[in-house]
Amino acid sequence: MPFQIILGDITTLKVDAIVNAANNSLLGGGGVDGAIHKAAGPKLLEECRTLKGCATGDAKITKGYKLPARYVIHTVGPIWEGGHKKEEELLRSAYRRSLEVAKEHKLETVAFSLISSGAYGYPKDQALEIAVSEITSFLEEHEMTVFLVIFDRASFHISKTMVKQINDYVKKKYLAAEEVPGDSIENASNRPTSIKEGHRYRNLEAERRGMREDDKTPHPREFIIEESRSLEDFLNDQEDTFSVHLLQLIDEKGKSDVEVYKRANIDRKLFSKIRSNPNYQPSKATVLALAISLKLSLRETRGLLRRAGYALSPASRSDLIIEFFLSNEIYDIHKINEALFYFKESLLGA
Numbered sequence: 001m002p003f004q005i006i007l008g009d010i011t012t013l014k015v016d017a018i019v020n021a022a023n024n025s026l027l028g029g030g031g032v033d034g035a036i037h038k039a040a041g042p043k044l045l046e047e048c049r050t051l052k053g054c055a056t057g058d059a060k061i062t063k064g065y066k067l068p069a070r071y072v073i074h075t076v077g078p079i080w081e082g083g084h085k086k087e088e089e090l091l092r093s094a095y096r097r098s099l100e101v102a103k104e105h106k107l108e109t110v111a112f113s114l115i116s117s118g119a120y121g122y123p124k125d126q127a128l129e130i131a132v133s134e135i136t137s138f139l140e141e142h143e144m145t146v147f148l149v150i151f152d153r154a155s156f157h158i159s160k161t162m163v164k165q166i167n168d169y170v171k172k173k174y175l176a177a178e179e180v181p182g183d184s185i186e187n188a189s190n191r192p193t194s195i196k197e198g199h200r201y202r203n204l205e206a207e208r209r210g211m212r213e214d215d216k217t218p219h220p221r222e223f224i225i226e227e228s229r230s231l232e233d234f235l236n237d238q239e240d241t242f243s244v245h246l247l248q249l250i251d252e253k254g255k256s257d258v259e260v261y262k263r264a265n266i267d268r269k270l271f272s273k274i275r276s277n278p279n280y281q282p283s284k285a286t287v288l289a290l291a292i293s294l295k296l297s298l299r300e301t302r303g304l305l306r307r308a309g310y311a312l313s314p315a316s317r318s319d320l321i322i323e324f325f326l327s328n329e330i331y332d333i334h335k336i337n338e339a340l341f342y343f344k345e346s347l348l349g350a
Contacts, residue, residue: 002139002265002349003132003146003334005341010149011039016107017061017071019098021115024053026060026074032113032151041066048074057093059101071105073098077116080123088130091116095134103142111147117155124157132334140262150341158342166339169324170317177314242308243280246290249304253294264293265333265349284310288322289349292333298326318345 010018010032020036023029026048028037037044047062051074054060059075075098078090094115102110114131116122135146150156240248250260261271266289274280282290287308291301305311312319321343325336337347 002144002262002267003135003148004347005148005150005337007150007153009035009151010111010113011035011067013111013147013149014068015109015111015147016069017073017102017105017110018064018067018069019059019073019075019110019112019115021113021118021120022054022074022076024056024076026051026054031118036067036072039067040064040072044072057090057097059094059097061101061105069111071107073101073110075115077120077122080116080121087116087122088126091122091127091130092134095131096138099135099138099142099144099146102144107144109145109147111149113149113151114155124155125159128157128338132338136334143268145267153344156342158338162339163342166321166324166343169327170320173314173320173323240307241278241280242282242287242304243274243278245304245307246274249294249296249300255294260290260293263331263333264289265337266290282308284308285346285348289333292322292326292331292336292348295329295331296326298323301326317343321345322348 018036020033021031022033028034028045028048043065044062051060051062054074054076056076056078059073061071061073064070064072075094077094078085078087080087095112098112099110112131112135114124114127117124117127131148135148138144139146250257257271257275258268261268264271264286266286270286274282274286284305287305287310288301291304296304302312312323314320318340321339322336325331325339330336333349337349340347
């Protein structure tokens with residue numbers, strides 16, 4: 001799980017290291033800094049005194065003491081002064097140096113809060129963009145799991161333009177779904193999202209409408225399996241499995257395994273399972289992450305999902321958000337995950 005944005009309290013995470021957004025003295029302060037010192041106990045302050053402070057953009061490491069984390073990496077972000085005093089350069093350096101320190105100590109799991117976005121006044125949307133940029137750039141070259149911990153959703157900002165575009169797209173798709181007779185958005189919770197649920201869906205719909213199962217009533221085409229054919233027959237007719245088809249796509253696109261799993265935001269172990277097992281059954285989130293990594297079209301993505309027994313649902317806001325990005329050929333999984341997090345949906349990949 002290379003990179004995850006999560007909602008929570010960084011002081012409670014059981015990881016190799018948490019990153020403290022400290023001040024230059026390293027002697028504690030308010031906000032996250034104060035919370036970390038309080039949770040770690042007085043020995044953290046004692047060790048910090050031996051470090052003789054820290055320059056803005058640099059990072060130093062101490063033990064975690066009473067924290068669940070083994071270590072604390074202390075870094076100092078810049079105070080926002082309008083953006084003309086190398087604030088971006090210093091903030092990027094704070095993330096970069098923290099990750100370098102983690103690598104030097106052979107740490108595998110690291111958690112950050114959003115540096116400089118609180119009392120130091122760095123614009124939250126810009127602070128987020130820099131955090132994601134530096135973390136993901138590092139992960140392109142190194143194997144590590146990194147968490148960006150958001151304490152409350154009010155502090156998580158993405159582009160207002162992007163939010164409006166997504167809202168408009170989802171609303172348009174919802175309205176279109178409502179216009180389909182007998183398959184309105186109000187019935188969304190009963191719709192299947194996999195072929196395997198198709199027969200059950202037909203029974204539920206027939207019962208809801210007061211009809212026998214064998215009544216010839218229109219249903220969403222992608223979920224209907226002819227009654228003269230068994231599910232086993234249907235699956236046997238498929239040309240190849242998800243795993244086999246995925247590997248074919250990777251070859252066709254001229255991508256390496258490392259490039260694909262890193263761009264999909266999944267770890268090497270999971271990808272190895274997919275590669276080594278022709279009948280591997282992935283989660284829907286994994287399939288979508290891999291489709292984005294391979295820059296598949298919306299049609300190709302639907303085909304890959306079908307091979308794993310899934311479908312994009314017009315009743316799912318999460319699916320519609322992902323469909324928005326695919327339709328606009330935006331294949332940055334971290335941008336997609338930022339949007340999913342903003343709209344309180346599950347993330348892809350990790």
